[in-house]
Amino acid sequence: MTLNTECYKLPLHFDSAQLAAELSQFEEHDWISLPGKALGDSTILLVSVGGTLNHDFAISGPMAATPFLERCTYFKQILKALNSPISRCRLVQLKGATKSQAQVACNYHWFRHNIICIPIVTNPTVKLFCDDNSIEMATGEAWTFDNNQAHWMSNEVEQACIHLIVEIPCPPPLPLGKEVLPIEEEEPNDANQIPLESYRFEVLTSQEIEQLTNNILSEIKQTEIPQNNFLALTEKIEEFKGQWETAFSKFGHQSAGELTYQNLILGFREQLTIKANKWLRQAAPSAKCAFETITSMLLTTPPGPKKSRPFLKHKQRKIEQLNKDEEFQCPTFEKPIFLVSAPRAGSTLLFDSLSQFKDVWSIGDESHETIEGIEALHPSAKNYSSNRLTEADAQPHILSMLQKRFTKELQDRNEQVYLELPIEQRPSMIRFLEKTPKNALRIPFIKALFPDALFLYLYRDPRENISSMMEGWRARSFVPYRTLPGWPFQYWPWNFLLIPGWSDLQDKAIVEIAAHQWKTANAYILDDLKNLPTTDWCLVPYSDLIQQPKKIMSKISQFAGYQWDQNIEQRVSQSLPVSRMTLSAPSPDKWRKHEKELMSILPIVEPIEKRFEQLLTQVTHSSS
Numbered sequence: 001m002t003l004n005t006e007c008y009k010l011p012l013h014f015d016s017a018q019l020a021a022e023l024s025q026f027e028e029h030d031w032i033s034l035p036g037k038a039l040g041d042s043t044i045l046l047v048s049v050g051g052t053l054n055h056d057f058a059i060s061g062p063m064a065a066t067p068f069l070e071r072c073t074y075f076k077q078i079l080k081a082l083n084s085p086i087s088r089c090r091l092v093q094l095k096g097a098t099k100s101q102a103q104v105a106c107n108y109h110w111f112r113h114n115i116i117c118i119p120i121v122t123n124p125t126v127k128l129f130c131d132d133n134s135i136e137m138a139t140g141e142a143w144t145f146d147n148n149q150a151h152w153m154s155n156e157v158e159q160a161c162i163h164l165i166v167e168i169p170c171p172p173p174l175p176l177g178k179e180v181l182p183i184e185e186e187e188p189n190d191a192n193q194i195p196l197e198s199y200r201f202e203v204l205t206s207q208e209i210e211q212l213t214n215n216i217l218s219e220i221k222q223t224e225i226p227q228n229n230f231l232a233l234t235e236k237i238e239e240f241k242g243q244w245e246t247a248f249s250k251f252g253h254q255s256a257g258e259l260t261y262q263n264l265i266l267g268f269r270e271q272l273t274i275k276a277n278k279w280l281r282q283a284a285p286s287a288k289c290a291f292e293t294i295t296s297m298l299l300t301t302p303p304g305p306k307k308s309r310p311f312l313k314h315k316q317r318k319i320e321q322l323n324k325d326e327e328f329q330c331p332t333f334e335k336p337i338f339l340v341s342a343p344r345a346g347s348t349l350l351f352d353s354l355s356q357f358k359d360v361w362s363i364g365d366e367s368h369e370t371i372e373g374i375e376a377l378h379p380s381a382k383n384y385s386s387n388r389l390t391e392a393d394a395q396p397h398i399l400s401m402l403q404k405r406f407t408k409e410l411q412d413r414n415e416q417v418y419l420e421l422p423i424e425q426r427p428s429m430i431r432f433l434e435k436t437p438k439n440a441l442r443i444p445f446i447k448a449l450f451p452d453a454l455f456l457y458l459y460r461d462p463r464e465n466i467s468s469m470m471e472g473w474r475a476r477s478f479v480p481y482r483t484l485p486g487w488p489f490q491y492w493p494w495n496f497l498l499i500p501g502w503s504d505l506q507d508k509a510i511v512e513i514a515a516h517q518w519k520t521a522n523a524y525i526l527d528d529l530k531n532l533p534t535t536d537w538c539l540v541p542y543s544d545l546i547q548q549p550k551k552i553m554s555k556i557s558q559f560a561g562y563q564w565d566q567n568i569e570q571r572v573s574q575s576l577p578v579s580r581m582t583l584s585a586p587s588p589d590k591w592r593k594h595e596k597e598l599m600s601i602l603p604i605v606e607p608i609e610k611r612f613e614q615l616l617t618q619v620t621h622s623s624s
Contacts (some may be wrong), residue, residue, distance in 0.1 A: 007135045012142040018074045019120045039153045040092035047089035050593030057109040058087045060300035061593040062199035085197040087167035099154035105147035106289035107296035114170040117143045125156035201255040206245045212290040213237045219287035225279045236271050255509035266491035269295045330407045332429045339435035341458035342521035343496040344468035346542045351435040357562040359431050363409035366436040370405050386500040387438040394448035438497045440521035443528035460542035462605040467591035469514035515601035522608045
C-alpha cells in the first residue's frame, strides 16, 4: 500500500545551493493557497493534471508539466533521477511560527500513491511528525512516510519553510536513485523526458474490494457491536462485494462503468453509514481508512469547503412569491429576451451581466420550477421522454399561467420585486430576460407564446463546455429530477437537461453523455433558429464574451434595444466577474485535464462545430 510503515530516509541527496537557486526565480504572486489539510499553506504547482493550475487527484486525467516546471532545470533533473513515474509535484510552503493540520491521507489517491519530501528552505525547528515520531529533515535530503499515519509539520521560527513534494505510484520502483546523486549540468533540459504517470480510468479490483471490506469487518468485530448488527452489516457488505464483482466483470477499468461504479460506491457509503457508523468510530483506524479508500475511489479532486450559493435565499423568496394568491395585473412582456445555450456554456455569467441593464426585469435565476410547475409542461406529462416543447404545447391558457408565474417572481437589477411595488409604480410594460438551459429544446414553444421574443444564442467551444459539464456530473450539482423513471442509478441521479434518447446513454461514459447533451442542445438551437428571421436572434461566442466583454455587451445592447448606462460601462470595462455557478477556478486551459477523454468524443461534436462556424461566417459577412 505504501513504501514503509514509518518515516524513511531515502539514499538520495540533492545540492542545496542549486535547490536555492532554482527557488529564487519565483515571485510571491506565484504561490497559491492549498485546499483543506496539507503539509503547508501555499504551493507552486510543477506537475499537475493537464499541466494547469488545479489540485486534482491523478485519477482525473493525464499528468503534465506546468509552465513553472518548464523554467526549472534542476527540479527537472531531480524528477528524472528519481527513477519513477511522477504523479503530482509541487513546492509547498509553511508559514513561520505555525504548524500544518494533522491528517491521515486515507483515500483512493493515497492508496495508489506515495510522497517523497525534499526540504529546500528549512531550519532546526522544522519537524515532520508521524504519529509519535518526529523527524528533522536537512536541506537536500529525500524522505518518504506512511500516508496512513497521522502526520503534520511544524515550523517554530518566523521564516517560512519550503519543501519539494513529489508524488509517485506505489509501490515505487527500487532502487530510487543512487547513494549520492550527481546532477550533470549538461543534462538535457527537457520536461518531456520526465517519466510521468500514465493515465487510465481505474477502480479497485474485486480482490482489493475483498481485502478492504474484510479489514472493515474484522476491525468492527473487535468492537462491542451486537451480534445481530454485525450479521446485518456482513450481509450488506457481501451484497456490495457481489455487485462490485458483477460490475467489474462487465466494465473492468473502463470509463463506461463510471456511473455504475459511482452508484455502488454511494450506496455502500449510505448503507455502511447507517449500519456501522458508530462501530467504525470505535474500530481501529485501519477500518476507517479502508472505508474511505473505497468511498473516495472516483473522487477526482480534494473536497473543499462547503460553498453557499448566493441564489438560495432568492430561491426561497421565489417559492414564497409563487404561493401568493393576491390578484394582480401582469405587465406586457415586450420583446422578451431568451438566452439559449447548452448547459455550462457560461449562460449564468451572461445572464447576470445583462440583468444589470436598467430596463431589464428577470426572475433572478433559472425557471425550472416556474415552467415545469405547470403540469402540462413537466416532462412527466410526456413520460419523461425529454425536455422538448413545441408549438403544440403553447396553448392560450399556458401563456396566461406562465406570465402570471413569471410576474410573481419578477425583480429588477436592484432586486426590487415587482409585486412589492405600489400598484401605481408597477410598469405596465417590461423588458423580460430569461435563461434556463432546458430552453435550448423549447425555442418553437417560446416563440409561439411570445411572437416578438428575441433569442441570444451563446455558443462555447465543445472541449471547454463538455469538460465543465463533466465536472457538473461528477459534482452532482445540476440534478433536475431526484427520481427519473427509467434511470437505473438510485444514488447517482441524472444531471442537466433531458435530451431525446437520454435513456439509451446509461451505459456510456460521463464524457459521452455530456457530449450528446452538448450536441443535442446546440443542434436543436441551430435547427430552430434557422426557421426564424435573422432579426430575431443574435450569436454570442463565449470566447468573445470573455475576451471582449465591452464589445459583446454593446452588440447585445443594440440588438435588444437595452439602454446603456454607467452601471454597465463600469461592469464591462474590466474582466467580467467569476460566475456564481463556477465549480472550480476559471482557466482558459482548464479543459486540458480532461483532454484524453475529450479526444474520444470529437467525432460526436465536430458536425455541430462546423455548422456553427458556417453560421458565424454568414452572420459576419451579412453584417459587414
